[in-house]
Amino acid sequence: MLLYKNFPLKSFHTFSISNIIAKKIFIVHLLEELKQVYNECIVNNLPFVILGEGSNTLFIENYLGIVIINKVQGLRVLSKKKFWLIHIYSGEKWHNVVKKTLKIGIYGLENLAFIPGCVGSSVIQNIGAYGMEIKDICLYVDILYYKNFKIQRINAKDCQFNYRYSIFQNKLKKFVIIAVGLGLKKKWVPNLSHIVFKNFNCTNVLPQKIFNFIGVIRKKKYLIIKF
Numbered sequence: 468m469l470l471y472k473n474f475p476l477k478s479f480h481t482f483s484i485s486n487i488i489a490k491k492i493f494i495v496h497l498l499e500e501l502k503q504v505y506n507e508c509i510v511n512n513l514p515f516v517i518l519g520e521g522s523n524t525l526f527i528e529n530y531l532g533i534v535i536i537n538k539v540q541g542l543r544v545l546s547k548k549k550f551w552l553i554h555i556y557s558g559e560k561w562h563n564v565v566k567k568t569l570k571i572g573i574y575g576l577e578n579l580a581f582i583p584g585c586v587g588s589s590v591i592q593n594i595g596a597y598g599m600e601i602k603d604i605c606l607y608v609d610i611l612y613y614k615n616f617k618i619q620r621i622n623a624k625d626c627q628f629n630y631r632y633s634i635f636q637n638k639l640k641k642f643v644i645i646a647v648g649l650g651l652k653k654k655w656v657p658n659l660s661h662i663v664f665k666n667f668n669c670t671n672v673l674p675q676k677i678f679n680f681i682g683v684i685r686k687k688k689y690l691i692i693k694f
């Protein structure tokens with residue numbers, strides 16, 4: 468675990484406003500470290516904010532509390548009868564999950580390629596693009612319950628997913644997301660329902676082809692993001 472005191476936040480959020488500092492910044496790589504810092508914040512009633520990649524967060528003044536940078540990463544694949552169950556820790560970069568699953572022959576995330584941010588944040592706002600949202604494949608979200616610091620599983624049907632919305636923006640705001648479970652069908656069917664695919668060459672459609680197609684569109688659109 469790394470700790471920075473009175474340190475600039477510039478490198479921890481996409482909009483990188485200069486001269487803004489946080490009182491303390493903890494960078495956590497292990498689940499136990501994340502639990503420890505979270506526990507300290509709750510028990511001592513300290514103001515805190517947890518960040519993934521900081522691509523949806525803008526600091527406009529100094530932050531007098533604790534910023535937790537979540538780098539708890541890792542991905543586990545379980546084979547079920549009809550689908551792959553992917554259990555992913557919340558500090559994993561979303562786009563890396565798309566790339567990793569494609570690489571091992573598990574398909575279904577390609578429409579959501581090149582979206583900035585981490586897995587934890589992805590369910591908070593129910594990320595979506597090009598005809599698909601994370602709610603379409605999310606099975607569960609694991610959170611740390613602040614009263615006993617135990618991990619609690621919220622099934623997707625209870626996440627209140629809606630357009631760029633979930634229960635984690637409201638009733639479960641005080642919780643830290645630890646991991647997300649996704650279910651990806653073994654029998655892959657391309658999702659070409661969005662208008663961007665109007666001129667897409669549909670012969671021999673492969674997941675990698677959709678991934679590349681979306682990459683071209685998004686790289687033109689969002690020049691500031693490096694993947």
Ligand SMILES: Cc1cc2nc3c(=O)[nH]c(=O)nc-3n(C[C@H](O)[C@H](O)[C@H](O)COP(=O)(O)OP(=O)(O)OC[C@H]3O[C@@H](n4cnc5c(N)ncnc54)[C@H](O)[C@@H]3O)c2cc1C
Pocket residue numbers: 481516517518519520521522523524537557582583584585586587588589590591592593594595596642643644645689692
């Ligand atoms: C150029 C650009 C393009 C984008 N394109 C899209 C798009 O196509 N579709 C789309 O849906 N979104 C898009 N977004 C929005 C962004 O990708 C998402 O909001 C993403 O989920 C943010 O992830 P992050 O890790 O950077 O979030 P952060 O900014 O780090 O955090 C966002 C919020 O989540 C909270 N949070 C983060 N991690 C946790 C955790 N583990 N537990 C509890 N709370 C947590 C933070 O406290 C904060 O309130 C885009 C953003 C940019 C800058």
